[in-house]
Amino acid sequence: MSAGLAEAPGAALAAAPAPYLVVDQVSKSFGTFRALERASLTVGAGEFVSFLGPSGCGKTTLLRAIAGLDPATSGRIVQDGRDITGLPPSARDFGIVFQSYALFPNLNVSENIAYGLRGKAWPRSRRQQRVAELLTLVGLADQATKYPAQLSGGQQQRVALARALANEPGLLLLDEPLSALDAIVRLHLRQEIRALQRRLGVTTVMVTHDQEEAMGVSDRVVVMSRGRIEQIGTPEAIYRHPATAFVAGFVGRSSHFDAVVDATPGMLRAEGLVLPCPATRGLLFGTQVSTYIRPEDVRLGPQAQALPGHFVAQVTHVEFLGPICRVSLEAGRLRLEADVHPSLVPAVGSDVMAALPEDRLLVFPQDV
Numbered sequence: 001m002s003a004g005l006a007e008a009p010g011a012a013l014a015a016a017p018a019p020y021l022v023v024d025q026v027s028k029s030f031g032t033f034r035a036l037e038r039a040s041l042t043v044g045a046g047e048f049v050s051f052l053g054p055s056g057c058g059k060t061t062l063l064r065a066i067a068g069l070d071p072a073t074s075g076r077i078v079q080d081g082r083d084i085t086g087l088p089p090s091a092r093d094f095g096i097v098f099q100s101y102a103l104f105p106n107l108n109v110s111e112n113i114a115y116g117l118r119g120k121a122w123p124r125s126r127r128q129q130r131v132a133e134l135l136t137l138v139g140l141a142d143q144a145t146k147y148p149a150q151l152s153g154g155q156q157q158r159v160a161l162a163r164a165l166a167n168e169p170g171l172l173l174l175d176e177p178l179s180a181l182d183a184i185v186r187l188h189l190r191q192e193i194r195a196l197q198r199r200l201g202v203t204t205v206m207v208t209h210d211q212e213e214a215m216g217v218s219d220r221v222v223v224m225s226r227g228r229i230e231q232i233g234t235p236e237a238i239y240r241h242p243a244t245a246f247v248a249g250f251v252g253r254s255s256h257f258d259a260v261v262d263a264t265p266g267m268l269r270a271e272g273l274v275l276p277c278p279a280t281r282g283l284l285f286g287t288q289v290s291t292y293i294r295p296e297d298v299r300l301g302p303q304a305q306a307l308p309g310h311f312v313a314q315v316t317h318v319e320f321l322g323p324i325c326r327v328s329l330e331a332g333r334l335r336l337e338a339d340v341h342p343s344l345v346p347a348v349g350s351d352v353m354a355a356l357p358e359d360r361l362l363v364f365p366q367d368v
């Protein structure tokens with residue numbers, strides 16, 4: 001699917017940055033296995049884009065094709081107007097950070113960062129100055145003479161980041177840079193990386209399987225599944241207007257049920273219920289659809305009663321999640337989750353009125 005086709009409504013940026021990286025119909029095979037199928041996308045200058053998807057969907061393969069570490073089998077990659085498809089990594093203009101820090105254990109922090117300046121015929125004083133700048137940039141000015149084993153995981157990853165940025169690359173590639181870190185360090189460092197990226201204006205591509213991470217820091221997210229790009233869009237567009245059933249189910253929390261387009265236009269039939277759903281207009285009567293609804297969109301109690309198509313559901317379980325409670329419901333064979341304020345939680349076992357607001361139902365015709 002091309003980037004253009006995959007772009008959700010409302011995803012276009014008001015002032016889209018000039019294209020810096022163009023990935024055009026890139027495929028990658030390992031033997032007979034197709035790891036990447038005609039992936040196309042454009043990353044704007046200074047943009048932060050994340051590749052998000054389940055394990056094995058091809059995120060790292062695409063990142064490595066961009067770096068030239070695992071060259072594409074077919075397709076074209078253009079960076080800053082230069083066709084880099086056939087170039088070895090050393091002739092490309094990127095810095096990369098891996099999940100596993102990949103620091104030299106026998107070099108101290110300064111020496112590890114200075115390694116990123118290899119190939120530059122700089123006098124010693126200029127090199128030292130640049131290393132000092134980079135140390136300050138990543139907040140490690142006071143750790144310069146320590147060795148990797150004497151640093152925390154978060155600090156090691158900052159060293160790796162400084163090393164990747166040493167040569168002022170046009171493109172920063174981040175391959176699961178935070179996944180080896182514990183939750184608090186991860187959150188902190190992701191915000192730091194984003195702030196640093198904004199300050200430097202460096203075009204950045206990050207691979208992650210953590211959707212909160214992708215949604216939290218990215219200008220746009222590329223959702224992938226089984227070697228294909230499913231959707232490219234802003235975090236909000238991906239969440240609110242998923243282009244495919246896969247994206248609706250993978251990104252964010254949702255309840256899913258199968259339904260059929262009713263004979264009455266704009267209505268949906270599911271598990272004995274008839275639900276208003278304008279999104280089905282234009283679909284043939286009898287079309288099988290996969291339907292998704294977010295827990296924060298499900299209405300309960302008086303709010304539900306005010307909506308057309310409300311129905312009775314039984315509360316089967318309640319989970320306390322701090323600011324909200326997640327209520328599990330059953331209406332016949334229909335299973336739903338609804339987020340409610342903790343002060344409004346119905347009792348487990350009780351019957352409540354429920355409704356699915358018609359403009360919040362996400363419907364996707366099923367393949368026949």
Ligand SMILES: Nc1ncnc2c1ncn2[C@@H]1O[C@H](COP(=O)(O)OP(=O)(O)OP(=O)(O)O)[C@@H](O)[C@H]1O
Pocket residue numbers: 030033035053054055056057058059060061062209
């Ligand atoms: N060198 C290789 N040889 C054979 N198969 C490979 C090779 N590298 C990756 N693959 C396969 O290609 C598919 C995509 O792998 P890739 O590492 O890109 O996935 P991913 O989305 O990054 O997953 P993860 O989040 O688990 O790292 C997987 O099925 C993987 O087994």
